[in-house]
Amino acid sequence: MRSFVVASIALACALQFGCGKAESPPAPPSASSAPFADAVITEPGKQRWARTCAMCHVRGEGGAPKIGDAAAWEPRLALGEAVLLDHAVNGFNNMPPLGYCMDCEREDLRAYIRFMATGGGA
């Protein structure tokens, strides 16, 4: 029912107002080589990851790139460390600031991004 309503309104909206997607596409990738290559996750860090980032990045909630999904992570990594860290710290689209990790510091977030982008093998 809800989807029916959504689709009906979407159609009417598009026909009458030419509505498009509200989200802007990501900025074009900037040059960056092997971002987060030196970031290292610890065993306690993995446990904390499982209670924070994992809430969205395992199942892909809200469009979050899944752990190990290279195709999803590649364009994000191409944005470079500074941009990706800014998204993690300050939030971006559906991503909440700090990704529910209230005690994470910069190196923790760097390690988690690499951990997820490399499929948990980092």
Next chain:
Amino acid sequence: MSRLSRRRLLAGALFAKVFGASITGTAPRIVNAAERMPSSESLPWHNWSGGQSAQPTGRFAPQTEDELIEFLGRASGPLRPVGSGHSFSALVPTDGHIVVLDHLTGLRAHDPATLEATLGAGIRLAEIGPVLEEVHQGMFNLPDIDRQTLAGAISTATHGTGLSLNTLSAYVSGLRLVTPSGNVMELDAAKEPRLFAAAQVSLGALGFVTEVRMRNRAAYRLKKTTRLQPTEEVLQDFEAQARAHSHFEMFPLTHSKYASVQTIDETDEPIHNPQPPPDQPDPYDELMRALVHVPVAARGAMIDAAVAAAPQSEPVVDVSYRILANVRNYRFNEMEYSVPLDAGAPCLREILRTIDEKQIDAVFPLEYRYVAGDDLWLSMFSGGPRASISIHRDARFDYRPYFDVMEPIFWKYGGRPHWGKVHSLKHDQLVKLYPRFKEFLEMREALDPTGRMLNPHLRVLFGIAT
């Protein structure tokens, strides 16, 4: 694939097709610019919506209660506990230390006879359901979102829906409180009834809650049905429906005559709860994002026409915690007030009328529900059941033009603000709304005479000068 999933996927595909074109509307001002990088090495703190921020001196995340006590002995300056950052009000921001209780977690004990369970206070609500299920218990109720920590939820009188169901705070049967001076207090209604009543909803102003004992019930299943119905029609029969169902609430669609109505009741039917792929964008979220670009005056007819032709949805059945809470990925800011039951319908009508008359840009549905009364000092529901009304605004946009118009309406009907949501009330107004407010402040003064647990927001609430 289930019928539900097929419809959802179909809607998603149609949505992507018709919304794939470029935007022609003018997007409202975006306030959460992405260029905010921290100026120092210490990371800034923001809440879930991004509406609250702080640059704390540092963060401390004790692994044990003893580590917390040791820290309190050596740290100086202000201290604020943080849960998962889901409060929209400024309860956390401090230039002192933020204390993260995430590591004080897990199920620590349970009693099959009394159906109580003792949990680390930093456990998230979403984690509680599965661990209680293993010991055949279930929480009486949950809020709509379950990513908050237990300590954060009870400290703000977080609640779900149900005329016979209380806030989470009221189901606390005991807790451990570490005072700002590092003393550990074990509180319950028998040992320290006054302090316990204050600590059940404390805004994190009395110290650090490290462990919570919850009254639960035997694990159970729930059946949820959802339908679309004219808002006025629902309001006419709301109290009878709220008494007939375990949970009854509605989400009035702004700029529309309709509401999404939800009933939840206990059942022993087999589990049937088809889930869409989590990485598929929620078409409803996408729709709200797109409606931002439709002129406000045109939204109502568009929504009403679609709703009138909508088919019925099928009920879902699952264990309680999978039915009660929802994943909300679309970030927003929220204001919520609770008014006396008989003021609920007129208050809601005035809010909806004002949105229409002033052509306020509000794409998020409202939420309207009843919650049972209690006797906790700072509970919004102390003294009797109330009708809770929530309004929301996309987190990317400034909520003030909307909320500033709505808040006086809540006041007019005797509303009490949700402590974790946006409001502008100060000490002089709060004292009149909460009969035990002064007692709470006396208790706070006794436990924290130097005001280490205070931040600017709490000073305003409590009438304490800087």
